[in-house]
Amino acid sequence: MPPAKNQTEQIILGIDPGTTIMGYGVIRVIGKEVELLEMGALHLSKYPDHAVKLKRIFDRCASLIESHAPDHMAVEAPFFGKNVQSMLKLGRAQGVALSAALSRDIPISEYAPRKIKQSITGSGAASKEQVAAMVARTLKIPMESLPKELDATDGVAVALCHYFQLASPRMQAGYSGWKAFVSDQSDRVKR
Numbered sequence: 001m002p003p004a005k006n007q008t009e010q011i012i013l014g015i016d017p018g019t020t021i022m023g024y025g026v027i028r029v030i031g032k033e034v035e036l037l038e039m040g041a042l043h044l045s046k047y048p049d050h051a052v053k054l055k056r057i058f059d060r061c062a063s064l065i066e067s068h069a070p071d072h073m074a075v076e077a078p079f080f081g082k083n084v085q086s087m088l089k090l091g092r093a094q095g096v097a098l099s100a101a102l103s104r105d106i107p108i109s110e111y112a113p114r115k116i117k118q119s120i121t122g123s124g125a126a127s128k129e130q131v132a133a134m135v136a137r138t139l140k141i142p143m144e145s146l147p148k149e150l151d152a153t154d155g156v157a158v159a160l161c162h163y164f165q166l167a168s169p170r171m172q173a174g175y176s177g178w179k180a181f182v183s184d185q186s187d188r189v190k191r
Contacts, residue, residue: 010166011037013070013101014159015061016151017078017094019053020045022060023149025156026068027139029163036139037068039156041149050089054096061100073101074162076154077110111161116154119161131157 009030016023025039042060044053064070075097078090101108114124120134132153136143138160146153 010072010163011068011070012159012162013061013064013068013073013106014155014157014162015073015075015094015097016154016158017057017075017090017097018044018151019050019089019093021149021151022057022093022097023151023153023155024060024064025152025159026064026070027156027159027163029166032167034139034160034163036141036156038064039147039152041147041152041155050092054092057093058096058100061097062103065100065104065106070101070106072109072162072166073098073106074109074111074158076116076158077112079113109162109165111158111165116157116161119164120157128154135160 009028012027012029014025014027021044022042023040024042026037028035028037042056044056047053047056065073075094078087078094098108111119117126117131118124120126120138121130123130126134128150132146132150133143135141135153135156136146139156
């Protein structure tokens with residue numbers, strides 16, 4: 001059973017779905033402080049049956065939810081590839097991860113791979129290595145302590161992307177852009 005949370009604390013579970021490796025990361029946000037609770041990768045290539053892989057994904061997501069009681073789940077959206085069979089399998093993997101959260105009434109957000117990379121590194125075309133380096137820097141993790149699977153840091157990046165979206169003034173108040181935000185803050189903005 002996870003410890004009780006205070007009012008300003010949020011737990012975010014990030015999932016980078018895959019049928020060979022599923023990356024995941026769990027972060028805790030208290031105010032503007034962010035800390036890593038857990039990250040890892042679920043290796044699925046040893047299971048030849050696709051249905052067994054899906055069950056393992058569901059079970060791991062359910063276990064993470066049970067352990068950390070996240071307030072949000074963020075998932076990387078599948079990218080459009082040329083191989084239809086790969087896309088179907090990836091969509092199923094994402095679907096079972098989502099169903100683990102839905103079965104526990106956890107809100108879900110989905111982010112495109114480019115959006116995640118851009119929110120973490122500033123570039124939607126960043127490499128997995130660049131994302132891992134920025135995750136380490138953001139969470140003050142020594143590079144040598146990172147897991148060798150970059151899917152794990154990708155999972156953390158998904159969670160961080162969601163945190164950055166929640167922290168954005170536009171997202172909090174539903175502003176249509178910076179002009180609307182500045183207009184609403186006229187008492188705080190000098191012209």
